[in-house]
Amino acid sequence: SVQAHKEEDxxxxxxxxxxxxxxxxxxxxxxxxxxxxxxxxxxxxxxxxYGKKVMVLDFxxxxxxxxxxxxxxTCVNVGCIPKKLMHQAAxxxxxxxxxxxxxxxxxxxxxxxWMTMTESVQNYIGSLNWGYRVALRDMKVTYENAYGEFVGPxxxxxxxxxxxxxxxxxxxxxIATGERPRYLGIPGDKEFCISSDDLFxxxxxxxxxxxxxxxxxxLECAGFLAGLGLDVTVMVRSIxxxxxxxxxxxxxxxxxxxxxxxxxxxxxxxKVEQTEEGTPGILKVTAKSTTGDQIIEGEYNTVLLAIxxxxxxxxxxxxxxxxNINEKTGKxxxxxxxxxxxxxxxxxxDILQDKLELTPVAxxxxxxxxxxxxxxxxxxxxxxxxxxxxxxxxxxxxxxxxEETAVEKFGEENIEVYHSxxxxxxxxxxxxDNNKCYAKIICNIQDNERVIGFHxxxxxxxxxxxxxxxxxxxxxTKEQLDSTVGIHPVCAEV
Amino acid sequence: GKxxxxxxxxxxxxxxxxxxxxxxQFGRKVAVLDYVEPxxxxxxxxxxxTCVNVGCIPKKLMHQAAxxxxxxxxxQHYGWNISxxxxxxxxxxxxxxxxxxxxxxxxxxxQLQDKKVKYFNIKGSFSDPHTVRGLTKAxxxxxxxxxxxxxxxxGRPKYPTHIAGALEYGITxxxxxxxxxxxxxxxxxxxxxxxLECAGFLTGIGLDxTVMMRSIxxxxxxxxxxxxxxxxxxxxxxxxxxxxxxxxxxxxxxxxxxxVTWKNADLxxxxxxxxxxxxxxxxxxxxxxxxxxxxxxxxxxxxxxxIIVDASExxxxxxxxxxxDITEGRPELTPTAIAAGKLLAQxxxxxxxxxxxxxxxxxxxxxxxxxxxxxxxEEAAVQRHGSDNIEIYHAYYKPLEFxxxxxxxxxxxxxxxxxxxREQRILGLHxxxxxxxxxxxxxxxxxxxxxxYPQMMKTVGIHPTCAEEVTKLHITKRSGLDATVTGC
Numbered sequence: 001s002v003q004a005h006k007e008e009d010x011x012x013x014x015x016x017x018x019x020x021x022x023x024x025x026x027x028x029x030x031x032x033x034x035x036x037x038x039x040x041x042x043x044x045x046x047x048x049x050y051g052k053k054v055m056v057l058d059f060x061x062x063x064x065x066x067x068x069x070x071x072x073x074t075c076v077n078v079g080c081i082p083k084k085l086m087h088q089a090a091x092x093x094x095x096x097x098x099x100x101x102x103x104x105x106x107x108x109x110x111x112x113x114w115m116t117m118t119e120s121v122q123n124y125i126g127s128l129n130w131g132y133r134v135a136l137r138d139m140k141v142t143y144e145n146a147y148g149e150f151v152g153p154x155x156x157x158x159x160x161x162x163x164x165x166x167x168x169x170x171x172x173x174x175i176a177t178g179e180r181p182r183y184l185g186i187p188g189d190k191e192f193c194i195s196s197d198d199l200f201x202x203x204x205x206x207x208x209x210x211x212x213x214x215x216x217x218x219l220e221c222a223g224f225l226a227g228l229g230l231d232v233t234v235m236v237r238s239i240x241x242x243x244x245x246x247x248x249x250x251x252x253x254x255x256x257x258x259x260x261x262x263x264x265x266x267x268x269x270x271k272v273e274q275t276e277e278g279t280p281g282i283l284k285v286t287a288k289s290t291t292g293d294q295i296i297e298g299e300y301n302t303v304l305l306a307i308x309x310x311x312x313x314x315x316x317x318x319x320x321x322x323x324n325i326n327e328k329t330g331k332x333x334x335x336x337x338x339x340x341x342x343x344x345x346x347x348x349x350d351i352l353q354d355k356l357e358l359t360p361v362a363x364x365x366x367x368x369x370x371x372x373x374x375x376x377x378x379x380x381x382x383x384x385x386x387x388x389x390x391x392x393x394x395x396x397x398x399x400x401x402x403e404e405t406a407v408e409k410f411g412e413e414n415i416e417v418y419h420s421x422x423x424x425x426x427x428x429x430x431x432x433d434n435n436k437c438y439a440k441i442i443c444n445i446q447d448n449e450r451v452i453g454f455h456x457x458x459x460x461x462x463x464x465x466x467x468x469x470x471x472x473x474x475x476x477t478k479e480q481l482d483s484t485v486g487i488h489p490v491c492a493e494v
Numbered sequence: 495g496k497x498x499x500x501x502x503x504x505x506x507x508x509x510x511x512x513x514x515x516x517x518x519q520f521g522r523k524v525a526v527l528d529y530v531e532p533x534x535x536x537x538x539x540x541x542x543x544t545c546v547n548v549g550c551i552p553k554k555l556m557h558q559a560a561x562x563x564x565x566x567x568x569x570q571h572y573g574w575n576i577s578x579x580x581x582x583x584x585x586x587x588x589x590x591x592x593x594x595x596x597x598x599x600x601x602x603x604x605q606l607q608d609k610k611v612k613y614f615n616i617k618g619s620f621s622d623p624h625t626v627r628g629l630t631k632a633x634x635x636x637x638x639x640x641x642x643x644x645x646x647x648x649g650r651p652k653y654p655t656h657i658a659g660a661l662e663y664g665i666t667x668x669x670x671x672x673x674x675x676x677x678x679x680x681x682x683x684x685x686x687x688x689x690l691e692c693a694g695f696l697t698g699i700g701l702d703x704t705v706m707m708r709s710i711x712x713x714x715x716x717x718x719x720x721x722x723x724x725x726x727x728x729x730x731x732x733x734x735x736x737x738x739x740x741x742x743x744x745x746x747x748x749x750x751x752x753x754v755t756w757k758n759a760d761l762x763x764x765x766x767x768x769x770x771x772x773x774x775x776x777x778x779x780x781x782x783x784x785x786x787x788x789x790x791x792x793x794x795x796x797x798x799x800x801i802i803v804d805a806s807e808x809x810x811x812x813x814x815x816x817x818x819d820i821t822e823g824r825p826e827l828t829p830t831a832i833a834a835g836k837l838l839a840q841x842x843x844x845x846x847x848x849x850x851x852x853x854x855x856x857x858x859x860x861x862x863x864x865x866x867x868x869x870x871x872e873e874a875a876v877q878r879h880g881s882d883n884i885e886i887y888h889a890y891y892k893p894l895e896f897x898x899x900x901x902x903x904x905x906x907x908x909x910x911x912x913x914x915x916r917e918q919r920i921l922g923l924h925x926x927x928x929x930x931x932x933x934x935x936x937x938x939x940x941x942x943x944x945x946x947y948p949q950m951m952k953t954v955g956i957h958p959t960c961a962e963e964v965t966k967l968h969i970t971k972r973s974g975l976d977a978t979v980t981g982c
Contacts, residue, residue: 075957081894084958088895089572095565096574102559103587103699104566107577117573120898228573360955360962386954397956425551426558429590460932466961467936470953474943484942485855486829487866488545489554492935493829 029055031370032156032170034148034316037073039349039362040176041132046370048139055168056141057148057158061180064190067198070129071136071143074178074350075359077125082200083220085121087391090227094393101430112228114205122201150317154344157317172373175323175332175340175347176366177316179309179357184212188272192283193303196221204279206230207301212269214240216390218306219252223393226261233262233298235269237290241390245402248438248455255394255436255457266290272303311351321345326353336380338369356386387454387469389462394436397465399472401453406442415452416443418478422494424459439494441481449478456491464492497624499525501842502640504618504626504785507543509818509831510646511602516839518609525638526606527628529617531781533668534653534661540599541606541613544648544819545828547595552671553691555591557860560698564862568899582699584676592672614638619786623811642842645792645801645809645816646835647785649778649826654683659744663752664772667692677701678770681754683741685711687859689775690728694862697733704734704769706741706756712859716871720909720924727863727905727926739765744772780820790814795822805849807838825855856938858931863905866930868938869922875911884921885912887947887967891979893928894958906960910947910967918947923964933961 031047033040036058044056060077062068069077089112096110136143146158146166154169181195194202196217207230211222214236226232234256241249257263267287276282280301287296311330318325318332324341325332331353338346346369349362365381372378387399406415419440427433442453454468468476486493501517503510506528514526530547532538539547559582566580606613616628616636625639651666667688670677680696682689683706690711696703705728712721729735738759745753747768755766780800787794793802793810800822807815815838818824818831833850840846856868875884887910892903911922920941925933940950955962969977 080958084894085572085898088898089569089574092565092569092572092574095562096569096576099559099562099566101586101590102555102562103583103585103590104559104562104580105583105586106566106580111575113573113575115573116571117898120571120573124897358954359957364954382952382954387956389956389959425554428594429555429558460929462956462959463929463932463961464936466953466956466959466964467933467938467940469956470937470945470950470965471939471943473949473953474940474945476939476943480942481939483851484939485827485833487856487858487931487935487938488828489550490858490929490931490935492932 027154027169027171029053029142029168029170031055031172031174031373032057032148032168033174033176034156035073035176035178035312035349036071036132036143037176037178037349037362038075038359039178039366040073040174041071041136041366042363043174043176043348043366043370044141045135045139046367047374048141050370050374052374054141055170056136056143057146057156058143059145059147061147063195063197064183065194065198067201069201070126071132071145072125072129076128076132078197078200080359081128082121082125083196083224084391085124086117086200086224086228087220089117090224090393093227093229098426098430098432114228115203117228118200118202125200148316150321150323152320171344173345174366174369175313175316175318175345175351176349176362177312177351179311179350181305182308182310183305184269184307186270186272188274188283189305192272192274193305195305199304206304207280208299209233209302209304210235210285210298210300211304211306213306213308214238214242215306215308216241216244216392218304219256219392220390221304221306222261223256223391226256226259227393232260233264233300235264235267235287237268238266244390244396245398245404245453245455247403248396248398248457251436251438251457252390252392252394252396255433256392258433259393264296267296269303275299309350309357313351329353337372338365338381355383356388358386358388361386385469385472387465389465391462394457395459395461397454397456397461399454399465399469400451401442402455403440403442403453406444406453410444410446410452414445416445416449416478417441418443420494422458422491424491425489426459437491441478443478451476451478451481456494458491460491467492497639497641499523499612499638499640501525501642501644501839502626502638503527503644503646505543505646505648505781505818505820506541506602506613507646507648507818507831508545508828509648509835510543510644511541511606511835512832513644513646513817513835513839514611515605515609516836517843518611520839520843522843525612525614525640527614527616527618527626527638529615529628531617531650533650533666535665535669537669537672539672540596541602541615542595542599546598546602548668548671550828551598552591552595553667553695554860555594556587556671556695556699557691559587560695560862563698563700564901568895568901571899584699585674587699588671588673595671617784619784620790621786623790623814641813643814644807644835644838645782645785645814645820646818646831647781647820649780649819651688651774652777652779653774654741654776657741657743659746660741660772660774663744663746664774666774670773677773679768680704680771680773681706681769682773682775684708684776685713685725686775686777687712687715687861689773690724690861691859692773692775693733694728694731694860697728697731698862702734703732704736704767706736706739708740709738715859715865716867716873716909716922716924718872718909719907720865720867720871720926723905723907723926724859724861724863724865728861730902730904731862778819778826782820792816798822806841807834807850824852825857827855827857830855854938854941856934858934860931863926864928864930865924865926866934867922867924868934869920869941870911871922871924872909872911875921879913879921883914885914885918885947886910886971887912887969888971888977889963889967889969889979890977891927891960891963893960895928908963908967910950910964912947920945920947920950925960925964927960929960933964936961937964
């Protein structure tokens with residue numbers, strides 16, 4: 001049996017730990033954070049503020065296509081950030097068209113160059129990766145680009161890209177390993193299909209694309225790809241945006257359909273074959289109906305799978321330390337203080353069971369957790385009324401209950417829904433759709449008509465929704481909403 | 495005898511129309527008078543008032559045209575191949591805007607008809623407290639009598655008539671939006687929000703624009719730094735500023751251009767330059783002169799000329815009310831006029847007793863980099879509570895969309911003014927950045943609910959947006975620390 005080194009400078013190269021080994025009195029670190037994403041980094045930086053000795057482990061297992069990225073996690077590298085930038089590129093395409101009606105003149109033909117956009121986006125992401133490394137260094141947080149797994153109580157083994165292993169111990173751990181896209185489990189999926197992990201750094205234009213899935217990831221990607229001028233089809237097994245207000249989900253789908261995105265409903269792919277190699281090549285997709293025996297085939301340059309994400313919890317040695325996970329989903333159940341069933345092991349972010357998969361939630365949870373651990377506070381993360389926005393071509397911002405959930409919880413007779421279509425002023429002159437933007441609020445009649453749900457479909461939905469979320473946090477009622485004067489002319493005044 | 499109408503509204507603008515339509519909902523007999531005295535340049539327009547015709551609507555549309563110009567530049571960074579050079583044609587934009595405004599004029603007329611509100615295109619004046627007399631454009635006299643009368647005649651731009659040539663050769667916002675041809679090299683004077691907004695979009699569509707500024711910009715708005723951040727941005731955007739300058743005369747040149755001479759206070763000398771257009775934005779004056787208010791006893795403020803009203807919008811004459819820009823001490827904003835007009839109708843005819851709440855009214859200045867605010871400015875908060883009793887949280891942030899576009903975000907800034915005690919209630923919120931109006935609106939609701947700083951911090955952000963930065967404010971001015979936001 002071997003004891004772990006107290007000095008972090010010269011840890012032994014390979015080690016074994018026998019569970020009977022007595023634990024050292026002092027640990028290598030106060031806190032080891034496994035996962036350098038939104039939640040992990042926020043927690044690590046916060047802990048460093050309180051003078052704690054912190055290590056962050058981050059490692060990206062390359063995708064089947066070989067894509068990988070730097071420090072920062074999903075949001076920065078293959079999530080929110082590149083998504084919003086590409087969404088912006090698509091919006092600018094629309095702006096170009098609008099601008100002609102506002103008097104701007106330029107050549108009729110305007111084309112989009114995928115490589116120019118992707119290079120700019122990747123450069124920006126690179127600057128963020130760099131920024132995080134500098135921030136960790138400045139705050140004296142140790143960062144290791146290595147894969148971490150538990151090997152025994154308070155002990156973790158890390159393996160870097162070269163295969164070199166080290167062992168470290170810590171008083172506490174935070175698991176923040178996040179998730180990765182799910183594959184279909186059909187022939188050809190890993191060989192020929194890409195996921196969001198690959199899309200944002202794709203070194204060639206995806207061309208004619210089939211997006212499989214109806215999640216917000218699927219619709220956002222389909223949306224901006226279409227906005228950039230590509231031929232896009234979305235294959236949906238059943239409903240759109242499961243878990244979101246279905247009325248709003250359908251409006252989003254309708255809008256996308258009217259703006260050139262094809263939808264194949266109630267089909268699932270059963271086979272993907274490559275008929276031509278290339279960047280991109282040509283793929284043949286065979287799909288089966290979910291309601292009968294019908295089989296269809298289609299050819300695409302790219303197949304993008306966006307059918308869900310799975311937590312990275314199966315291969316990090318949780319069984320060695322006894323952390324319970326939901327065997328079916330892989331998610332980790334935690335208390336309302338983000339503590340797992342093992343007292344010194346915590347978890348934040350997308351891997352948590354029954355919590356929202358959002359960057360700001362992970363950051364908030366991570367920070368508050370660390371403050372409770374080291375600064376003596378008692379504030380818990382408030383997971384209620386967390387606002388969110390889906391950045392589809394027509395953006396959708398929401399906070400609180402969907403209409404269905406409100407009816408289910410309070411009863412139809414106890415809720416009042418106020419709604420309105422609106423026509424953004426900026427859409428008038430270029431004659432853009434005049435009955436698509438929509439807003440609705442759901443009020444609880446029995447509680448002073450308190451606003452319990454807010455939904456808006458229109459430009460800048462995120463900017464609009466943020467303030468309303470703050471107001472809902474303050475207990476906004478319909479009366480207060482009515483008595484607040486609008487800013488004119490903006491969409492939010494609706 | 496019996497009066498012909500239950501309600502007569504003089505002025506078919508934001509406040510007037512809202513009041514009239516609301517009253518009609520209660521089944522009342524309502525009439526609206528609307529008349530546009532042509533500007534000195536001869537510009538005139540249809541039903542709907544300032545906002546629709548020569549205010550908010552055309553302003554925001556032209557602002558949008560300018561923003562789209564920036565979008566064209568950004569687009570190239572995002573991979574769109576657009577051939578250079580890119581031109582802007584004023585007449586295409588103006589026609590698009592003017593057509594839309596005309597559709598709104600039409601829409602208002604149809605709405606009045608649908609609600610059975612009688613509309614008279616006449617210029618009215620009081621002959622007695624219940625009677626208004628007016629002449630149509632053709633010269634025919636019409637007399638209207640009503641139980642209740644609401645004055646909502648709004649305001650018109652002032653001319654600095656003490657400057658030689660100002661009236662003869664200058665235009666105002668009344669004319670700018672209706673110009674059929676480009677205004678060319680323009681001198682907006684001075685630096686109220688109207689001037690800055692116009693200067694902003696004129697610069698954005700490629701015109702040579704210079705703002706003449708006598709003293710401070712955006713009088714009435716937060717001067718602690720918001721106003722100067724706005725003008726700083728405009729300068730980097732390409733708008734020229736003549737600071738601490740005051741025009742002395744405007745003369746017409748042989749080639750029909752205008753020669754403007756001014757006094758430069760800093761250099762203590764006279765300077766001059768030629769322009770195609772001089773636009774005055776020196777404030778607006780209430781349109782009450784021809785109403786004959788003195789004879790019926792409606793009191794006005796001797797300095798401003800505005801009508802004095804109480805909290806229920808009542809004037810000094812019992813059944814005569816006033817709403818909108820014409821009322822003393824109220825914000826000159828369309829939404830407040832609309833809300834006040836509606837509530838007034840509800841109190842008169844709908845058995846309501848709800849008064850208009852003029853506190854915490856949010857607003858936005860649509861300069862190239864927009865500025866939205868609600869509540870108190872920093873100075874007002876300091877004055878009211880003392881600087882020891884307020885805490886100011888602030889941050890310089892960078893909109894994500896600016897990164898790839900390589901745009902300068904130096905002036906993107908947020909400031910939240912809070913009380914130090916009483917759970918840190920929020921007194922004011924100020925935001926400079928894209929879509930400022932959209933950002934501020936929801937927070938205004940929060941402030942109406944008595945939002946506190948801790949509640950704001952408990953609100954989770956939406957990522958990635960600019961608005962989320964409001965929920966992440968944590969650096970105080972007091973601390974003196976660098977308030978630049980650095981990454982997630």
